[in-house]
Amino acid sequence: MPKFAANLSFLFTEQPFPERFKLAAAAGFRGVEYLFPYDYPAADVAGWLREAGLEQVLFNLPAGDWAAGERGLACLPGRQGEFAESVERACEYAMLLDCSRLHCLAGLRPPGHDEAELEATYLANIRFAADRCASIGATLLIEPINSRIDMPGYWLDDVKKGFCLLDQVDRSNVKLQLDLYHAQIIQGDLARTIEANLGRIGHIQIADNPGRHEPGTGEINYPFLFNLLDRLGYAGWVGCEYKPLTTTEAGLGWRAQ
Numbered sequence: 001m002p003k004f005a006a007n008l009s010f011l012f013t014e015q016p017f018p019e020r021f022k023l024a025a026a027a028g029f030r031g032v033e034y035l036f037p038y039d040y041p042a043a044d045v046a047g048w049l050r051e052a053g054l055e056q057v058l059f060n061l062p063a064g065d066w067a068a069g070e071r072g073l074a075c076l077p078g079r080q081g082e083f084a085e086s087v088e089r090a091c092e093y094a095m096l097l098d099c100s101r102l103h104c105l106a107g108l109r110p111p112g113h114d115e116a117e118l119e120a121t122y123l124a125n126i127r128f129a130a131d132r133c134a135s136i137g138a139t140l141l142i143e144p145i146n147s148r149i150d151m152p153g154y155w156l157d158d159v160k161k162g163f164c165l166l167d168q169v170d171r172s173n174v175k176l177q178l179d180l181y182h183a184q185i186i187q188g189d190l191a192r193t194i195e196a197n198l199g200r201i202g203h204i205q206i207a208d209n210p211g212r213h214e215p216g217t218g219e220i221n222y223p224f225l226f227n228l229l230d231r232l233g234y235a236g237w238v239g240c241e242y243k244p245l246t247t248t249e250a251g252l253g254w255r256a257q
């Protein structure tokens, strides 16, 4: 089986954020990820990781005004200054948390700008972020997210477009974050997509479809895909970014299958 990381924005939400680290460790996870650490001092988060004996696997760059509905800054013309600040803040936390993967959300398609302008803005921002990440030994991840169900208007909403952007960015420390739940909604063909692009995939996330619940609750054949990842020698992490159908603990049985 691959290495699984608990996503603490989705799992163990029965308890406040600081408590989730030890619950994840007690449930057998060795790594954690979550959306954002910025509500807490990095020294506190580092302490929770240390006490639980966990590796910090991944978190996101600040993504604009999340509560107001923003979902990243990278494709937004006119927001480059704020984007640069978000890169700096993420890198500060990454150094203190010893985290070598950062995910950069692309943003929602803004009205009044053509595709060429959004793409040029995105590519320049991602190259800038990649170079700063390289200076701390980190990989920058970009993730296709479905815009049909979960994030209407999201700019990077196609898996092929994600790989095409990687080619254009042309930085060895930028990789694709393949969220198999989103990829299933966007296009399916999951096994072939993994097999054809393994070297360009820097992180994987899982949830079943429909419902975004734990593996085994929907149409995705996760035992088959986990075997495939083992057979292909995928050495990265698989983030459990799903909404437990009932409780987190009750929904962990799929790992033993």
Ligand SMILES: O=C(O)C(=O)[C@H](O)CO
Binding pocket: 035, 060, 103, 105, 143, 145, 179, 182, 205, 241
């Ligand atoms: O929504 C997802 O699938 C993610 O992985 C992000 O981090 C953004 O919400």
Ligand SMILES: [Mg+2]
Binding pocket: 143, 179, 205, 241
């Ligand atoms: Mg995801």
